Amino acid sequence: VLSGLTAEEARLVCWLASEEMGQAHLFAGWSAAAPDDKRRLLRQVAEMDARYPEDAAGARGLAAYVSHARTLLAESAADLNPFDGYTVSVPRDGERMEVGTASFRADEARGGAMLKDTVFVLVAGGLGERLGFDGIKVALPAETLSGATFLEIYCTALRAIEEREGGRKAPLVIMTSEDTHALTEALLLEHGYYGLQPSQVHLLRQANVPALGSNAAAFVASEEDPFTLLTKPHGHGDVHTLLHGSGLLPAFAAEGRSHVVFFQDTNVLAFKAIPAALGVSERLGLAMNSLAVPRAAGEAAGAICRLQPPAGDGLVMNVEYNQLDALLRSTGGAGDEADGSGYSPYPGNVNTLVVALGPYADALAASGGAMPEFVNPKYADASRSVFKKPTRLECMMQELPKLLPAHATVGFTQFERWFSFSPVKNAIGDAVAQAAKGNYAASPGAGEAAVYEANAALLRLAGATVEAGAPSSFLGLTLGLSPPISLSPRFALTTDELMRRVSGGAAVRISAASALELDGDIELSSLDLDGALSIRASPGVSVVVRGATVRNAGWCWESVEPGAAGMPAGVSIRGYALRKEGGVQIELQEPGRYEVSGGGVVTRL
Numbered sequence: 001v002l003s004g005l006t007a008e009e010a011r012l013v014c015w016l017a018s019e020e021m022g023q024a025h026l027f028a029g030w031s032a033a034a035p036d037d038k039r040r041l042l043r044q045v046a047e048m049d050a051r052y053p054e055d056a057a058g059a060r061g062l063a064a065y066v067s068h069a070r071t072l073l074a075e076s077a078a079d080l081n082p083f084d085g086y087t088v089s090v091p092r093d094g095e096r097m098e099v100g101t102a103s104f105r106a107d108e109a110r111g112g113a114m115l116k117d118t119v120f121v122l123v124a125g126g127l128g129e130r131l132g133f134d135g136i137k138v139a140l141p142a143e144t145l146s147g148a149t150f151l152e153i154y155c156t157a158l159r160a161i162e163e164r165e166g167g168r169k170a171p172l173v174i175m176t177s178e179d180t181h182a183l184t185e186a187l188l189l190e191h192g193y194y195g196l197q198p199s200q201v202h203l204l205r206q207a208n209v210p211a212l213g214s215n216a217a218a219f220v221a222s223e224e225d226p227f228t229l230l231t232k233p234h235g236h237g238d239v240h241t242l243l244h245g246s247g248l249l250p251a252f253a254a255e256g257r258s259h260v261v262f263f264q265d266t267n268v269l270a271f272k273a274i275p276a277a278l279g280v281s282e283r284l285g286l287a288m289n290s291l292a293v294p295r296a297a298g299e300a301a302g303a304i305c306r307l308q309p310p311a312g313d314g315l316v317m318n319v320e321y322n323q324l325d326a327l328l329r330s331t332g333g334a335g336d337e338a339d340g341s342g343y344s345p346y347p348g349n350v351n352t353l354v355v356a357l358g359p360y361a362d363a364l365a366a367s368g369g370a371m372p373e374f375v376n377p378k379y380a381d382a383s384r385s386v387f388k389k390p391t392r393l394e395c396m397m398q399e400l401p402k403l404l405p406a407h408a409t410v411g412f413t414q415f416e417r418w419f420s421f422s423p424v425k426n427a428i429g430d431a432v433a434q435a436a437k438g439n440y441a442a443s444p445g446a447g448e449a450a451v452y453e454a455n456a457a458l459l460r461l462a463g464a465t466v467e468a469g470a471p472s473s474f475l476g477l478t479l480g481l482s483p484p485i486s487l488s489p490r491f492a493l494t495t496d497e498l499m500r501r502v503s504g505g506a507a508v509r510i511s512a513a514s515a516l517e518l519d520g521d522i523e524l525s526s527l528d529l530d531g532a533l534s535i536r537a538s539p540g541v542s543v544v545v546r547g548a549t550v551r552n553a554g555w556c557w558e559s560v561e562p563g564a565a566g567m568p569a570g571v572s573i574r575g576y577a578l579r580k581e582g583g584v585q586i587e588l589q590e591p592g593r594y595e596v597s598g599g600g601v602v603t604r605l
């Protein structure tokens with residue numbers, strides 16, 4: 001087995017085969033194997049060993065991973081209830097917001113002023129497996145009217161903060177994984193970091209962990225290559241471990257940053273809610289604040305609960321959707337059911353977290369940064385000893401309250417769904433099935449429709465008339481795509497800013513057959529739109545739309561085959577595309593003040 005290997009490599013083999021590690025099965029057939037093949041597997045093991053973090057007891061590397069896995073797998077096989085004896089209640093520290101109310105506007109104004117001192121952290125290590133898209137999810141267009149990708153919109157939001165804050169740059173941390181790192185880096189490079197400075201962007205790569213094939217924590221070789229281990233991402237909780245180890249937190253504190261916002265790869269609407277949530281964090285003095293939405297009973301979103309053990313301190317934390325029903329029943333309740341409001345009484349977690357930097361950095365320093373793990377094998381037998389497919393240990397970023405001190409205040413800010421929730425997670429088959437149950441479909445098309453509907457609703461809130469178009473149906477999914485309206489974060493970062501941009505209120509009318517794209521410092525004073533209008537204003541350009549009556553044949557949605565030649569897969573998987581012929585398209589780059597009037601005539605002021 002050891003022939004052709006160096007002394008160091010031989011030591012690694014013996015260690016893996018030891019009782020402590022229990023991985024001798026990996027070496028069956030090695031006596032006839034080429035040394036280079038053996039080395040491939042050993043290199044992979046050595047790298048994972050070096051990157052698995054130290055736990056609270058000081059154990060590290062794959063020995064710690066195997067030991068954690070055996071304990072957690074034994075608990076899972078025994079079907080232990082981790083919340084035995086707990087009582088569950090709705091958290092008391094929190095706010096349920098209605099967009100546009102006086103209290104919403106006050107919190108948004110407070111939080112808007114905090115954006116310049118906020119660090120943004122995107123967790124983007126997940127594979128789009130459920131989505132049926134083989135690229136990275138942040139490379140998908142959030143909507144196809146502007147074609148802006150998720151990553152582009154997040155970067156544009158940071159540029160918008162910088163533009164209004166006289167050049168103070170907000171940091172962007174992106175957690176990637178082995179599956180997404182190279183593609184994320186390439187996307188940023190290809191697009192010049194979407195206008196950000198490369199020094200503003202910090203990529204932290206999470207390491208995969210070995211997949212586990214049995215309750216004894218046996219590693220699994222890949223079916224294609226017996227000298228490569230099957231590995232999987234360790235969960236979004238790695239973001240805390242990596243941030244702690246990166247040395248970035250003290251640097252951010254020294255720059256005067258006060259809060260860290262964690263957000264998911266495809267929930268682009270979260271950016272509309274972040275300013276008000278920051279304001280709530282500040283007003284209520286929250287160490288951690290989870291953005292939430294009203295949660296339908298049984299839906300695949302976690303629930304923010306107050307968990308009180310029989311003795312000791314309670315904590316406010318997300319309970320994942322697959323555990324909630326059993327937890328509520330085991331504590332004497334009726335399960336995951338709706339109350340009189342028609343929703344679950346527990347706010348639905350959208351996994352966007354606002355964390356106060358000081359207490360956060362202190363808690364990570366005290367714990368060493370390792371996050372609590374869990375395992376969720378799908379068993380193939382009643383004795384819970386055979387897995388349907390290999391599993392792995394995972395950790396979740398929303399379990400941060402487990403690391404915070406008992407005196408830290410943890411709460412939530414709940415927003416209306418239309419305003420803040422549009423994640424893209426499902427391929428078309430699952431999306432159609434979810435829609436049939438009356439749930440949000442979470443496909444790329446459903447996420448896109450949610451963006452247009454939110455933008456239309458916000459323009460209406462500003463007093464504009466926006467007609468609702470007839471729904472369209474593509475690949476069996478019915479979507480409200482008309483009229484498509486794309487408002488970039490440089491047009492409005494907050495609801496308040498949007499109200500000011502639409503200064504004309506009722507003098508702005510948009511027909512159902514229209515398409516409207518606005519990017520930059522643009523004011524809508526009076527506009528009657530029945531057709532397509534796109535205005536893009538570079539930094540230093542300001543535009544007022546006054547006395548404009550724009551009428552043209554507009555742009556229309558048409559069916560396309562998924563995978564159609566000549567069309568990006570991120571568009572064609574939706575089953576439709578926007579045919580952009582004609583219309584008024586204005587792009588202004590030369591700094592100055594301009595007016596758009598009449599049928600789209602541009603005059604320099």
Ligand code: UGB
Nearest residue numbers: 123124125126233234235236264265301302349350351423
């Ligand atoms: N992610 C990583 O960066 N690394 C990993 O190892 C894994 C994921 P999913 P899920 O908003 O509806 C979450 O898979 O598991 C990133 C909450 O747990 O999209 O379905 C990944 O790239 C749940 O409570 O999320 O469920 C993505 O950006 C509920 O709020 C993010 O982590 C649900 O989201 C989330 O990964 C929801």
